[in-house]
Amino acid sequence: MLLGLKEVFFAVYTRSRMRNLFSFMGSKESDAAVRKPAHIAVIMDGNGRWAKKRGLPRLAGHRAGSETVRRMLAYCRDAGIKYLTLYAFSTENWSRPASEVSGLMQLLEGFIKTNEAELLEKQVRLRVIGRKHDLPEKLQSEIARLEKETEAFDRQLLVALSYSGRAELTDAARKIAERIRDGSLRPEEIDEATISANLYAPDVPDPDLIIRTSGEMRISNFLLWECAYSEFYVTPVLWPDFQEQDFRAALDAYAARDRRFGGVKA
Numbered sequence: 001m002l003l004g005l006k007e008v009f010f011a012v013y014t015r016s017r018m019r020n021l022f023s024f025m026g027s028k029e030s031d032a033a034v035r036k037p038a039h040i041a042v043i044m045d046g047n048g049r050w051a052k053k054r055g056l057p058r059l060a061g062h063r064a065g066s067e068t069v070r071r072m073l074a075y076c077r078d079a080g081i082k083y084l085t086l087y088a089f090s091t092e093n094w095s096r097p098a099s100e101v102s103g104l105m106q107l108l109e110g111f112i113k114t115n116e117a118e119l120l121e122k123q124v125r126l127r128v129i130g131r132k133h134d135l136p137e138k139l140q141s142e143i144a145r146l147e148k149e150t151e152a153f154d155r156q157l158l159v160a161l162s163y164s165g166r167a168e169l170t171d172a173a174r175k176i177a178e179r180i181r182d183g184s185l186r187p188e189e190i191d192e193a194t195i196s197a198n199l200y201a202p203d204v205p206d207p208d209l210i211i212r213t214s215g216e217m218r219i220s221n222f223l224l225w226e227c228a229y230s231e232f233y234v235t236p237v238l239w240p241d242f243q244e245q246d247f248r249a250a251l252d253a254y255a256a257r258d259r260r261f262g263g264v265k266a
Helices: 002-025 047-053 058-079 091-095 098-121 137-150 165-182 192-197 244-255
Strands: 039-043 083-090 124-129 155-163 209-212 231-234
Touching: 047 058, 058 083, 058 098, 058 244, 083 091, 083 098, 091 098, 091 155, 098 124, 098 137, 124 137, 155 165, 165 192, 209 244, 231 244
Parallel strands: 039 083, 039 209, 083 155, 124 155, 209 231
Antiparallel strands: none
8 A cells, every 4th residue: 555655656746747847948937926935944855865876975965965955045036935944954963974974064164155145145144043052163153154144134044953843842942941930921821922932933934835855754853843834745856956847846736735724715
């Protein structure tokens, strides 16, 4: 039964991708123009497998994935997407080999320096969410500097570093507990808005669409509170191979969804 479901999924995906490829080659208009997400979040999966298929070290896959990030920023800009959140490095990723972690930190620092001018030119605000104090001090400094330089911009790129949904909720609970301890909040006053207000980016709307590459069917501890009513789109394409036709396929799938948020149509 499970094999049959996977076969159906990939068959539907293949037809969808080919349809959108032909659409991309012709008209720039699509169903996604009718209803588009304000906030897209992406679980960028498949860098390691991309490198392994080519006989390359894992870090080569991460470098290729960083180029996809640049393309994704352009896709979102052209589509009028205001918020893009990228799951770049989880709290669990610290358990990877030290050489890979060190290489990733250097890659992240290089990405900030390489793309700083473009973020400023295109007026994109950079924000890093997660336990930033876990990061190397030099990377923390570069992040703080660019966050300050871009804080006035409206369009936003949020990068989740040393992030996990459970850690975010734990940190929110600690902040709420501090308020209870100092007497500025009573336990009976805590509601969903209280929790949302203590998350890493409380002013950012919940993601409308979460895209996961590489075909894995799990959330991987990402935006656990914020994804309550997000639409999910899973593609077998590995992150370094993710192209504009894949992005448009995700937008078209989102536009076809009937979002009821637990209610029913009148």
